[in-house]
Amino acid sequence: MDIQRRNNVTVHGAGTSTLVFSHGFGCDQTMWHYLFQHFTNRFRVVLYDLVGAGRSDLAAYESEKYGSLAGYARDLNDVIDEFASGPVIVVGHSVSAMIAALADRLSPNRIAAHVMVGPSPCYIDSDGYVGGFKLEDIHSLLHTLDSNYLGWSSAMAPTIMGSPGQPALGDELTNSFCRTDPQIAKQFARVTFLSDNREDIAGLATPTLILQSSDDLIAPVGVGHYMHATLPNSVFHLVDNVGHCPHMSAPGACAKAMDAFLQPWVGADVD
Template sequence: MDLQKKHNVHVQGDGPATLFFAHGFGCDQNMWRFMQPAYARRFRTVLFDLVGSGNSDLSAYDPVKYGSLHGYAGDVVELARAYRQGPAIFVGHSVSAMIGLLAHLKDPSLFAAHVMVGPSPCYINEGDYFGGFERSDIESLLETLESNYLGWSSNMAPAIMGAPGQPELAVELTNSFCRTDPEIAKQFARVTFLSDNRADLPRMDAPTLILQCSDDLIAPVAVGEYLARQLPRSTLVVIDNQGHCPHMSAPGASSDAIDTFLAAQGLHGSMT
C-alpha cells in the first residue's frame, strides 16, 4: 500500500536529521502546527496520521492489527525506513511516545533519539506505581466512551487540553475527537488506556527527552519521574503548564526544551 496515502504523509524541509512528529489519541498531524514549521527550516520533518486518525486511509484500518500498540509501531518502522534521511528523531505525543518506544525496540537502528511529550507507560495505579488512575476510573471512562462517544469527547477534551486561558484549543480538540470514527476511537482508547509498557522501558537505550507539564490530568509529573528512572538515557523536563498538550498550549517552552535536547545530541540543524 502507498504509505503516503495510508498515513497522509507530508515531508517538509531539509537538514542534517529527520524529525518524525506523531500525534496522540483523537488527534492528527495538524496538532503540531505551532512547532513543526520552525523545525522544517532546520531539519527534514515528517508529519503523518496514525491509521484511523485524521486524513489517513480508513480502508487500511484492521481491528486485529491495531488491537495493540504494536500494530501502530509496525507502521512507524515502515515510515522511518521510507522517509528518514540522516539520523532520525521520533517526537511522539502521549500514546505515540510508547508507539515510538515499541518501534525502536523492533528496529533499534532507525531512531537516534526520542522526544516523549506527555508520555505514560501505564495509566493505571498498581502497587507502588502511580499512573494517575485507578482501574475502576479507566473502566468507567471506557464505558462512558462506549455508550456516548460524542458526549465523552465534549466533556473530556477540555479537561485533557487544559490551557484555561486558550479555550479555542479545547474546542479544537473536541472537534478533532468528534471527527474520528467512533468505532475506531473506542478501540484505540481501550488499547491506549489499558496499555502497559513499563517492562519495555529499560530496553530502550536511545537518548530520550521526557517533556511533562506541571499539571497534567492524563500524565502526572510522577509518571515522568518514573520514566526518567526507568529509561537508561533520559532527561526529564517539566514545564510550567496546565494540560496534556504542551505542543499546542505552550509551544515556545516545548520547543526550547526540545532544542536544548537536540543540541546535546549534536543536532543544531541548518537554517534555510
C-alpha cells in the same frame, strides 16, 4: 502498499536529520502546527496520521492489527523507512511516545533519539506505581466513551487540553476528537488506556527528552519522574503548563527544551 496514502504522510523543511512527529489519541498531525514549523529550517520534518485518525486511509484499518500498539509501531517504522533520511528523532505525544518506544525495540538503532511529550507507560495504579487512575476509573471512562463517544469527546477534550486561558485550544481538540471515526476511536482508547509498556521501556538506552506538564490530568508529574528513572539516557524537563498538550498550549517552552536536546543532530551526517 502506499504508505503515504495510508498514513497521510506530509514532508516539510530540509536538513540532514529527520524529525518524525507522531500524534496522540483523538488527534491528528494538525495538532503539531504550533510546534513543527520551528524546526523546518534545520530538519527534515515528517508528519503523519495514525491509521484511523485525520486523513489516513480508513480502509487500511484492521481491528486485529491495531488491537495492540505494536501495529502502530510497525506503521511508524514503515514511515521512517520510506520518508526519513539521516538520523531520526521521533517526537511522540502521549500514547505515541510508547508507539515510538516499541518501534525502537522492533528496529534497534534506527531511531537516534526520542522526544516524548506527556508520556505514560501505564495509566493504571498498581503496587509501587502511580499511573494516575484506578482500574475502575479506566473502565468507567471506556464505558462512557462506548455509550456516547461524541458526548464524551465534547466533555473530556477541554479537560484533557487544560490551558484554561486558551479556550480555543479546547475547541480545537474537541473538533479533532469528533473528526475521528467513533468505532476506531473506541478500540484505540481501550488499547491506549489498558496498555502496560513498563517492561518495553525498561532500560531503553536511546537518548530521550521527556517533556512533562507541571499539571497534567492524564500523565501526572510522578509518571514523568518514573520515565526518567527508567530510561537511562533521558533528560527530564518540566514545562510550566496546565494540560496534556504542551506542544499546543506551551509550544515556545517545548521548542526551547527541544532545541537544547536536539543540538547534536543539527547538521549531523547522513547515514
